[in-house]
Amino acid sequence: MIGAALALVFAFVAFIYGLYWYGAAALPAELPRPRYAYTDAVRADYWASLGGRGPIVVERWNPLTLCWHVYTEVQEPGPHPRRPDFLMVQSVARQISADHQLHQLRSRRPLAEIAALIRVSRERSPEQIVDLVLDEGWMGLNTRGLREAAPAYFGVTHERLTRAERLALFGLMKGPSYFDPNRDLERFRTRYAYVAQVAGTPPDRIDPERDLARLILTPPTTSPTEQRP
Incomplete structure (x- = not known):
C-alpha cells in the first residue's frame, strides 16, 4: 500500500510539473525587465494599495505551492482578500500574455499565464515586479x-x-x-x-x-x- 501511495504521489507531482512545462514552452526565453526604476515611496504606495503592509515580499512560487495556494483559497468560504504579492505577480503574468499574444494559443494560454506567474516570482525581485506593473x-x-x-x-x-x-x-x-x-x-x-x-x-x-x-x-x-x- 505504501508503494501504491508513493506511486500516486509521484504521478500527481509529474502531472502538475508536466502542465507547468507545457505552459512554459509558450513563453519567451527571457522574461521582460522593467524599463524604469520607481522610487521606494511609489513602490510602497502601490504595495499598500493592494493591502500590503511592511516591506514588499513576494513568495517564490513553484507548481506545487501554487496549486496548494489555489486549493486553500477555494476551500475558504465566502469572499476574502487576495494576497498582495499574488496580485502583483498575476498582473505581470497577464501583461506577458497580452504582449506575446498568448491568446492565440487558446487552450495553452491559461497554463502559459500560470507558468509566467511562477517564473516571474522566481526570476525577478519584488522591486522589479512592482516596476513591471507600474511600467505596463x-x-x-x-x-x-x-x-x-x-x-x-x-x-x-x-x-x-x-x-x-x-x-x-x-x-x-x-x-x-x-x-x-x-x-x-x-x-x-x-x-x-x-x-x-x-x-x-x-x-x-x-x-x-x-x-x-x-x-x-x-x-x-x-x-x-x-x-x-
Whole structure:
C-alpha cells in the first residue's frame, strides 16, 4: 500500500510539473525587465494599495505551492482578500500574455499565464515586479503605466503626483474602462476612496473632490448632427 501511495504521489507531482512545462514552452526565453526604476515611496504606495503592509515580499512560487495556494483559497468560504504579492505577480503574468499574444494559443494560454506567474516570482525581485506593473499596467485613456497616465489624468509628470493621485491611478488598474472618470466620476471617486482606505489613509482624511482637484475630465464629443443650429 505504501508503494501504491508513493506511486500516486509521484504521478500527481509529474502531472502538475508536466502542465507547468507545457505552459512554459509558450513563453519567451527571457522574461521582460522593467524599463524604469520607481522610487521606494511609489513602490510602497502601490504595495499598500493592494493591502500590503511592511516591506514588499513576494513568495517564490513553484507548481506545487501554487496549486496548494489555489486549493486553500477555494476551500475558504465566502469572499476574502487576495494576497498582495499574488496580485502583483498575476498582473505581470497577464501583461506577458497580452504582449506575446498568448491568446492565440487558446487552450495553452491559461497554463502559459500560470507558468509566467511562477517564473516571474522566481526570476525577478519584488522591486522589479512592482516596476513591471507600474511600467505596463493599463490605466485607460490609451495609457500604459504611471508615466503615461499621470499627464493624461492630472497634467503633471509622475514625479509630481500626490500620494492621493497615485492611489487613484492604481485603483484604475482594476478596470480602466469601468472606473473611467469621464464615464462615471462618482464611481471613480468611490474607487479612489476605497483604495485610499486599503492603503491606510484614515477615512476622515479622504476627500475625493479635494484630493483629486487636478483631475482632467475630457468633455464628451458631440457629432455635427447633435449640435443645435
